[in-house]
Amino acid sequence: MTTTVSTGSSGSSVSPVSLDSPPSVPNAWDSDPKRLAWMVGSPPPPEKVVCFADGSMRQFPQSRWAYSHMRALVPTKTVARGAAGVALPRADRDDLDAVSFRPIGSEVPMTWAQSMAANYTDGILVLHRGRVVDERYFGVLDADRPHIAFSVTKSFVCTIAACLVHEGRLDDQAPVSQYVPELSPSAFGQATVRQLMDMTTGLQYSEVYTDPKAEIWDYARAGNILPRPATYQGPKSFYEYLVTVKRQGTHGEQFAYKTVNTDALGWIIQRVTGQSLAENLSQRIWRHLGVEHDAYLSVDTTGTEFAGGGLNTTLRDLARFGEMMRNHGEADGRQLIPKAVVDDIRGGADPVKFKPAGYLTLPGWSYRNMWWVSHNAHGAYMARGVHGQALYIDPTAEMVIARYASHPIAGNMGIDPHSLPAYHAMALHLMHHR
Amino acid sequence: MTTTVSTGSSGSSVSPVSLDSPPSVPNAWDSDPKRLAWMVGSPPPPEKVVCFADGSMRQFPQSRWAYSHMRALVPTKTVARGAAGVALPRADRDDLDAVSFRPIGSEVPMTWAQSMAANYTDGILVLHRGRVVDERYFGVLDADRPHIAFSVTKSFVCTIAACLVHEGRLDDQAPVSQYVPELSPSAFGQATVRQLMDMTTGLQYSEVYTDPKAEIWDYARAGNILPRPATYQGPKSFYEYLVTVKRQGTHGEQFAYKTVNTDALGWIIQRVTGQSLAENLSQRIWRHLGVEHDAYLSVDTTGTEFAGGGLNTTLRDLARFGEMMRNHGEADGRQLIPKAVVDDIRGGADPVKFKPAGYLTLPGWSYRNMWWVSHNAHGAYMARGVHGQALYIDPTAEMVIARYASHPIAGNMGIDPHSLPAYHAMALHLMHHR
Numbered sequence: 001m002t003t004t005v006s007t008g009s010s011g012s013s014v015s016p017v018s019l020d021s022p023p024s025v026p027n028a029w030d031s032d033p034k035r036l037a038w039m040v041g042s043p044p045p046p047e048k049v050v051c052f053a054d055g056s057m058r059q060f061p062q063s064r065w066a067y068s069h070m071r072a073l074v075p076t077k078t079v080a081r082g083a084a085g086v087a088l089p090r091a092d093r094d095d096l097d098a099v100s101f102r103p104i105g106s107e108v109p110m111t112w113a114q115s116m117a118a119n120y121t122d123g124i125l126v127l128h129r130g131r132v133v134d135e136r137y138f139g140v141l142d143a144d145r146p147h148i149a150f151s152v153t154k155s156f157v158c159t160i161a162a163c164l165v166h167e168g169r170l171d172d173q174a175p176v177s178q179y180v181p182e183l184s185p186s187a188f189g190q191a192t193v194r195q196l197m198d199m200t201t202g203l204q205y206s207e208v209y210t211d212p213k214a215e216i217w218d219y220a221r222a223g224n225i226l227p228r229p230a231t232y233q234g235p236k237s238f239y240e241y242l243v244t245v246k247r248q249g250t251h252g253e254q255f256a257y258k259t260v261n262t263d264a265l266g267w268i269i270q271r272v273t274g275q276s277l278a279e280n281l282s283q284r285i286w287r288h289l290g291v292e293h294d295a296y297l298s299v300d301t302t303g304t305e306f307a308g309g310g311l312n313t314t315l316r317d318l319a320r321f322g323e324m325m326r327n328h329g330e331a332d333g334r335q336l337i338p339k340a341v342v343d344d345i346r347g348g349a350d351p352v353k354f355k356p357a358g359y360l361t362l363p364g365w366s367y368r369n370m371w372w373v374s375h376n377a378h379g380a381y382m383a384r385g386v387h388g389q390a391l392y393i394d395p396t397a398e399m400v401i402a403r404y405a406s407h408p409i410a411g412n413m414g415i416d417p418h419s420l421p422a423y424h425a426m427a428l429h430l431m432h433h434r
Numbered sequence: 435m436t437t438t439v440s441t442g443s444s445g446s447s448v449s450p451v452s453l454d455s456p457p458s459v460p461n462a463w464d465s466d467p468k469r470l471a472w473m474v475g476s477p478p479p480p481e482k483v484v485c486f487a488d489g490s491m492r493q494f495p496q497s498r499w500a501y502s503h504m505r506a507l508v509p510t511k512t513v514a515r516g517a518a519g520v521a522l523p524r525a526d527r528d529d530l531d532a533v534s535f536r537p538i539g540s541e542v543p544m545t546w547a548q549s550m551a552a553n554y555t556d557g558i559l560v561l562h563r564g565r566v567v568d569e570r571y572f573g574v575l576d577a578d579r580p581h582i583a584f585s586v587t588k589s590f591v592c593t594i595a596a597c598l599v600h601e602g603r604l605d606d607q608a609p610v611s612q613y614v615p616e617l618s619p620s621a622f623g624q625a626t627v628r629q630l631m632d633m634t635t636g637l638q639y640s641e642v643y644t645d646p647k648a649e650i651w652d653y654a655r656a657g658n659i660l661p662r663p664a665t666y667q668g669p670k671s672f673y674e675y676l677v678t679v680k681r682q683g684t685h686g687e688q689f690a691y692k693t694v695n696t697d698a699l700g701w702i703i704q705r706v707t708g709q710s711l712a713e714n715l716s717q718r719i720w721r722h723l724g725v726e727h728d729a730y731l732s733v734d735t736t737g738t739e740f741a742g743g744g745l746n747t748t749l750r751d752l753a754r755f756g757e758m759m760r761n762h763g764e765a766d767g768r769q770l771i772p773k774a775v776v777d778d779i780r781g782g783a784d785p786v787k788f789k790p791a792g793y794l795t796l797p798g799w800s801y802r803n804m805w806w807v808s809h810n811a812h813g814a815y816m817a818r819g820v821h822g823q824a825l826y827i828d829p830t831a832e833m834v835i836a837r838y839a840s841h842p843i844a845g846n847m848g849i850d851p852h853s854l855p856a857y858h859a860m861a862l863h864l865m866h867h868r
Contacts, residue, residue: 042704043673043736051735052509072511072733075486080578083726084518144514230664239477270476292517294728299506301485302477 025408028117031061033139033406038065053227064406067148067387068122068141070312071296074224077305079295080282086290086332088316091131095433101425104361104417112426118418119388120407122147123315127323127400128430137315139406146296146312147404150385153297153311154262156321158197158370160280161265162341165193170272172197179268182239187247188264195251196261196268197369198349202249205258209386209410219260223300237302238263255354255367259308262370266307277305289324289331291317309385319402322383322391326400341369346381346395348373361416378427388415397427459842462551465495467573467840472499487661498840501582501821502556502575504746505730508658511739513729514716520724520766522750525565529867535859538795538851546860552852553822554841556581557749561757561834562864571749573840580730580746581838584819587731587745588696590755592631592804594714595699596775599627604706606631613702616673621681622698629685630695630702631803632783636683639692643820643844653694657734671736672697689788689801693742696804700741711739723758723765725751743819749836756817756825756834775803780815780829782807795850812861822849831861 029035038050050062052073057066066073097113110118122141126134141147149156164170170179172194177184179193191201206214220226222234222241235241242264249256266277273280278297286295295317298310313321324330325345329337348366359365366373373381378396383389388405401423407415463469472484484496486507491500500507531547544552556575560568575581583590598604604613606628611618613627625635640648654660656668656675669675676698683690700711707714712731720729729751732744747755758764759779763771783802793799800807807815812830817823822839835857841849 039737042701042710043671043738049736051737053735071505071730072509072737074509075506076510077506237477267476276476296505301487302483303473303485303506304477 026061028120028138031064031120031408033061033064033068036061036065038062038140039069055227058226060406060408063387063408064120064122064139067404067406068139068145070148070298071146074298076296076312077276077278077299077303078282079278079286079297079311081291081294082287082289084290085292088127088320089131091128091133092135093133096126096134096426096429099422099425099429101421103421106417110418110422112422115418115422119403119415120405121388122404122406124401124403125315125319126426126430127319127402129398130323130327132319133430135315141315141404143316144293144314146293146314148309148385148389149311149313149318149383149404150309150387150389151259151262152318152383152385152389152391153307153309154259154370155383155391156281156285156311157262157266157269157277157307159337159341159345160277160284161193161197161269162344162369163284163337164269164272166338166341170268176264176268179271180264182243183264183267186243187245188242190247191251193265193268196265198255199257199261199367199370200252200255200353201258201261202247202251202253203256203258203260204246204248205260207258216259223263223304223306225298225306237300238304238306239267239302242267253353254356255349256357257367262308263306265370266305269307277307281311285321285324285336288334288336289317289320291320293317315402315404318391318404319400322393322400322402326393326395326398345369345371346373346379348375348381351375361413361420376424378424380424380427384412386410386412388412388419390419392423394423394427397431399427399430401426460495462554462572465498465554465842467495467498467502470495470499472496472574473503489661492660494840494842497821497842498554498556498573501838501840502573502579504582504732505580508732509735510730510746511710511712511733511737512716513712513720513731513745515725515728516721516723518724519726522561522754523565525562525567526569527567530560530568530860530863533856533859533863535855537855540851544852544856546856549852549856553837553849554839555822556838556840558835558837559749559753560860560864561753561836563832564757564761566753567864569749575749575838577750578727578748580727580748582743582819582823583745583747583752583817583838584743584821584823585693585696586752586817586819586823586825587741587743588693588804589817589825590715590719590745591696591700591703591711591741593771593775593779594711594718595627595631595703596778596803597718597771598703598706600772600775604702610698610702613705614698616677617698617701620677621679622676624681625685627699627702630699632689633691633695633801633804634686634689634787635692635695636681636685636687637690637692637694638680638682639694641692650693657697657738657740659732659740671734672738672740673701673736676701687787688790689783690791691801696742697740699804700739703741711741715745719755719758719770722768722770723751723754725754727751749838752825752838753834753836756827756836760827760829760832760834779803779805780807780813782809782815785809795847795854810858812858814858814861818846820844820846822846822853824853826857828857828861831865833861833864835860 056062099112100109123137165172177189195201207216208214223238293314295313297305328339329342349368351366354366378394380394383391388407390403392401490496533546534543557571599606611623641650642648657672727748729747731739762773763776782800785800788800812828814828817825822841824837826835
């Protein structure tokens with residue numbers, strides 16, 4: 001069966017994507033990065049080299065290796081951990097493989113075990129009541145290797161911003177230009193900080209990955225995410241790009257997912273705190289979370305971190321962040337994020353403003369403080385990143401799921417159908433089978 | 435007073451360098467990277483940006499910032515630490531500032547405190563009997579920030595190789611081509627592994643940094659250490675360069691310091707072990723040394739680590755490595771490096787083969803397993819890196835000194851005169867004033 005739906009993270013554009021395996025794309029087994037032996041050998045054979053300069057790191061299936069090796073491909077900045085990690089308590093279970101669910105748009109049930117390959121999963125970890133009940137790695141990922149979180153980064157960044165608002169250091173009703181005067185002439189100038197945080201700005205900026213003329217590609221070249229042609233004359237940093245963004249539509253009217261909002265917010269955070277995003281994340285969260293590893297952020301050629309998608313963490317450390325959110329902002333007896341900030345995120349924003357964005361897999365959802373809020377019966381909410389990165393928190397089921405993936409499609413429609421129902425099924429299973 | 439001497443790391447060429455402050459180069463205070471505020475601000479002002487693409491990261495005084503921020507400038511690979519660091523025991527002393535010595539080529543005594551600025555020191559740590567008696571940071575370095583070790587890397591890499599020889603996995607009398615057939619047509623092909631390890635190969639390769647036509651610059655462009663011109667058509671990796679190196683002179687006759695030897699040795703290590711240098715270093719040493727931080731290695735565009743100079747560590751972790759060597763290869767009750775390997779390094783090579791290289795500050799020294807051996811009364815030996823990186827081990831005084839620096843001159847003649855005598859004076863002071 002084939003259904004056409006919108007791509008996951010490309011905002012209001014509705015482009016047709018098949019729910020079945022993408023046409024002419026290798027499946028999880030055929031694209032397995034360990035089997036394909038990228039970058040193996042001294043030196044690797046030329047056809048097995050994955051690198052930045054020729055764009056191969058962004059191409060599937062090379063991406064399946066690259067997403068677990070970002071620091072070997074691009075410059076990065078450390079998000080420092082604290083002195084010692086705290087091991088996650090374990091309660092591994094052997095009854096989870098068979099957990100069954102019906103993928104969105106399909107009549108054929110699928111099991112939890114089957115969903116791993118369907119989602120091109122690199123790693124998945126399920127916490128129930130704070131204990132590891134399931135943890136699996138595929139391809140080249142392992143427990144000690146950071147993986148790119150892509151737009152999951154946004155939820156980290158905006159949680160920092162929400163804390164600053166809570167503390168009175170940042171006024172979310174103030175115009176962006178109050179904090180970053182350089183943005184005054186751009187579309188961001190007249191937007192409020194709150195409109196950035198909930199992505200209700202009106203911007204002439206397309207994130208439709210299937211359109212080679214979409215502004216996201218210019219943005220990627222500016223931020224040194226993609227290689228630049230020899231003749232490149234465009235903006236040379238994230239900030240140089242941001243000041244060029246033009247208005248389209250009215251600020252505050254509806255949700256429209258555009259990565260530039262997060263980098264503008266990152267700019268504000270740096271101005272308000274006088275510290276880099278890496279320092280902010282480290283000092284407020286990472287040092288106190290009991291993580292096992294430093295995280296890191298990719299940077300552009302002026303040293304600015306990619307707030308919209310540059311974070312890399314291990315899977316366990318991502319799960320620790322989710323568990324802290326589930327525990328109302330508390331970790332190891334210490335309140336890292338004010339409970340009011342977590343409650344505000346969980347409460348979500350107005351689903352009416354979200355609906356026009358046309359996410360067929362996210363009916364009734366909203367976007368608040370750069371978290372995706374389901375408004376379902378369990379009050380589940382998520383951080384989501386392109387190519388299948390996810391942090392799913394189900395407060396009712398006392399469950400947190402962290403997943404890293406390298407799905408071939410740059411949009412969540414390839415992956416939501418086999419993951420969102422799987423998460424809810426897992427939640428119900430854990431609640432009712434102890 | 436001005437004396438002309440050879441540059442420190444440029445092998446047999448003797449080029450004139452003043453012992454006084456280099457002409458028209460800012461001193462340590464005027465070049466202080468914190469004061470000059472490189473990369474401060476969001477974004478930093480254009481004239482304060484330090485980056486790879488325009489070569490500024492390799493230029494003094496920007497280098498004083500860059501050497502403490504390499505991973506934000508270039509792609510890197512992690513050398514993973516173990517689960518938990520072990521704090522260095524402390525016995526800080528306040529009588530060390532006044533320790534006095536006579537710089538080489540000078541009649542005017544200098545104090546330990548004065549030598550800090552003279553050497554453009556970024557950080558220095560002295561261990562006596564395993565305890566920290568002195569630890570200082572300058573510029574932008576701090577206890578938790580990795581600094582580039584440059585050629586100190588070579589001593590790490592060759593210590594690994596020496597272990598493999600000790601274990602019978604690598605035959606140091608075999609020709610290089612036995613392990614890396616690709617090197618057969620090059621000058622390396624007929625050299626023995628031992629000749630690489632002691633750098634007695636005869637290679638047409640100049641490392642005179644003051645000569646813009648020296649092969650070191652071609653090598654740097656091949657390894658992505660320096661940016662490539664748009665029209666660049668040369669080798670695109672370390673290995674592609676190594677196979678082009680031609681013979682000059684006779685293998686085995688005399689010591690000649692040439693970085694390419696280490697990268698050829700790194701290639702051998704990877705072939706013999708089937709693991710990257712980062713994995714080798716991590717599994718044999720870094721995981722068991724009680725280090726506080728991951729180290730990292732810079733990589734070329736094919737993912738090959740820069741064996742000749744790409745290691746970055748914190749100062750304390752470098753000191754831990756030195757202390758392990760001082761303790762005959764043992765750390766925390768575990769034998770990481772066989773005692774025989776450490777003894778072999780301490781014993782040095784033949785000073786007669788070293789002498790023709792013309793190092794005026796290193797009379798009677800030798801080079802063994804890529805360590806610099808003083809053959810002085812204390813049996814001191816060193817790992818040394820360009821721009822002032824040093825790990826100095828004095829077995830008699832039970833002293834280890836780790837130093838990171840960002841000296842403007844790419845040669846040790848700027849820094850040996852105010853550091854080698856200082857280290858020996860410190861050793862005598864610690865022995866006789868407890």
